[in-house]
Amino acid sequence: MQNNNNNRKGGNKQQQGGNNNQQRQGGNKNANYNKQQGGQQGGNQQGGNQQKGRKIPTNVESFPITLTPAQVQQHQQYQQSMQNNQSGQFQSSYLPPAQQLFTPVINYFVNFFTNFKSQSHSDILVSYDNFFKSCETYYSNCALPTIDVFLAVLGDKYEDTFTDRFFVLLYREIYYRYYFALVSQPNIGICVESWRNYSAIFDTLLEAATPNEVEIDLPNAWLWDIVDEFVYQYHTFAKFKLKKVDVDQLTEIWDTTSVIRYLYLIIKKSQIFSANSSRFENATDDFCSHPVYKMLGYYSVISLVRVQCLLGDYTLALKTLELIDMGKKAMYTYVTACHITLYYYLGFAYLMSRKYNEATKALNTILVSVASKTKSQNFQSDHNEKKIDKMYALLAICQALYPNKIDENVNNTLKEKFGDKLLKLQKGDISVYEELYSYSSPRCINAVNPHLSGHSSNALDAHRLQMALFLEEVKQQSLLTTIRSYITLYSTISIQKLAGLLQIDPEELRIKLTCYKHKNVNVLGKGETKYHNQVDIDFYIDQDMIHIDNRLYAKETDSFINSILKFEGSLTPQYNWM
Structure with a gap:
């Protein structure tokens, strides 16, 4: 999670955000319970949630959390399965609900909410990090407290404005992200709830008529985390569907078409590819001038490439990447994980x-x-x-x-x-x-x-x-690597002799040589359509003779000869006649 380099109200904060984001990347995935580690923990848990967590500090004031009837029933089933040593159904899909609210967590959350309303990038970033670190300490073996618990703590501070309502959606996204990080395959109910929350976040942004309606400005890292987690949960649910037949009826939940549709709609809404902008990174019109839309659109392009690779459509993925500026100062460098x-x-x-x-x-x-x-x-x-x-x-x-x-x-x-x-x-x-x-x-x-x-x-x-x-x-x-190692030693060689060295039939070698030519000729780069020979060694077959053109050595020879001629000219004696 890194800072946003695109603050709407000042270039100074943009630069500051770019510097801060690099410094705090190390804490990002630790606070986020990195996905790979979370998946491994889920598989190694005894009953899904008995992994060794951090020791909760002593002498910390806490308050009990009243669970809903559904939470109580599910937790009782979980405890019963643990007692009967039948924890298979909870092995990697269930996290016990949080049952205590600790004073440090309350303080971090209130500070998080206050800084979010102030829209100060540096303050939001610090609060974002600190809240996750407190959750790692106090809720390492269970889910986070729900937003309803924290809303009761906020009391009159929650004013039901657009900013406050959007913060509730973002906290729920954090809640489900934390859940997905600690278990490898969350239960269907959590998957459905998370999908609906993402839909609410994206629909809120997509339904805005003007950029001014969206009175928020988030750090780059938080925006990347939202889109990245969106694709991660889609990927997780897709793997889950491979093993479960009883989710067939959930056709619109984490459906491939729906996921790609949201990514395309965000890109379109952001207007980063508007006709008035030759380079969308510098576009300043309409929604593209809003940093949240601009960066979400940019990150959606990268996430779309990820989805296309997961689906095996590599040609389309490379075509999509043509839209991205691959320079050293491109926007994807703002967030290291991106x-x-x-x-x-x-x-x-x-x-x-x-x-x-x-x-x-x-x-x-x-x-x-x-x-x-x-x-x-x-x-x-x-x-x-x-x-x-x-x-x-x-x-x-x-x-x-x-x-x-x-x-x-x-x-x-x-x-x-x-x-x-x-x-x-x-x-x-x-x-x-x-x-x-x-x-x-x-x-x-x-x-x-x-x-x-x-x-x-x-x-x-x-x-x-x-x-x-x-x-x-x-x-x-x-066999192509072996063939290459031999032909680099010759300028001409007969098929019979090379076949003898390789100990294969000459006709089979002729087929292999044709295959060698085919496999190493491909489209060069992302945007070009003409075919190009990738190898530094080329050859052609005339009757039964192979003629080799060693391009690498030829380039080195030409360079060496040119250097000799250059230095010969500089060593020619010059006489000054008086």
Whole structure:
């Protein structure tokens, strides 16, 4: 969670926000209970919620919370299942409700609400962080107190204005986000409630006739967290539907069409691609002049790319990314988690599109950037570190399929993390490819309900399908790396001789060479439509002879010769005649 660089009322706060956001990124996912860690906790809980939490400080005043009849009934069922050692149904779907309200949490919440109404970015940011940290301390094994509990505490401070009502929606979003972080598969009721709350947030913003009706201005990090969590919960529910048939009737809850529709509507409402703006980052008309709409629209584009990758539509994902300015000072750099997420899915989309050269460049760029920031600011959370490890795994796959020059520090780290696996990858070990792909790739999902008559859920598992397609591609290229290593040694070689070295049939080698040419010719970059040879070594076959053109060595030779001629000219003696 980072500060907003787009304060509507002053450029100074914009700059301040950009500086503050980097400093506090480290606390973001810890306060947010990072999703991966939360999922693991849910699976390791005894009864879903007996993981070791932080010890609550002693001598802290607290007040009992009156539970609703539904909460009491569900909690009794949970306790009974724990006593009978039948905690399976609660293993990863239920969090006990909060039963106490602690004085420090009350103070942080009241301060949070007060600063939200003041619309001071720096104050909102501090309160946002402090409230989450207090929740980590006092509610590590249960859900947060509901908004009704806190509204009773606020009393007359709650004035039922637009700002106050919108804060209630945002707190509920935080409540469900916290719930999803602590359990791996929240129950259907929580999923439905969270969807309806997101719908209320987005509908409120979409129904505004003018920007002035929306009297709020949130930090960039909070806006990113909202959109990022929206897609995360959709992804979680989609995986949940793969295992449950009894959710078929919930066609409009976390439906793919509905999720994409909201993202498109937010982008359209933000007017960041208006005809009057050649670069939407600099647009100042209508809703685009409002920082909440502007940044939500921008982050929705990145989240849309994520959804398209999860659905396996990598071509559309790369096409969508053409809308994003990939410069060093682009808006995605304001929030570190957004920066990492964007390049992770960019690299994955390139990899699955067989654009290994582009994938390597993208992954190398973000890993260099992250390494430099880590040394100076130490902003990374556990979530970001895990995503970075996944990008190194993707880079290892790219380097095995298409070796390319990368940053020296990145290369050293890559060898430290996956040095032993790199050798196996280069030898074409399919099991290692499968292992790294399973670890590093996002879990793809189906766009529609997978439960069709006559098919099992495993047969229609999108993640298994994408892995099978990837591994089939790897098998087709299994001999290409070896062929490349041989042809780099020659300028001409006969098919018979190369086939002897490879110990395969000459006709089979001719097929492999054709495959080699095909696999390494692809569309270059995001916006170009012409095909380009990615490799630094090209060749053609004339009768039974292979003629090799080593472009890499040719470039180095030309550069060396030009340098010699240049220095020869500078060493020519000059005589000054008097």
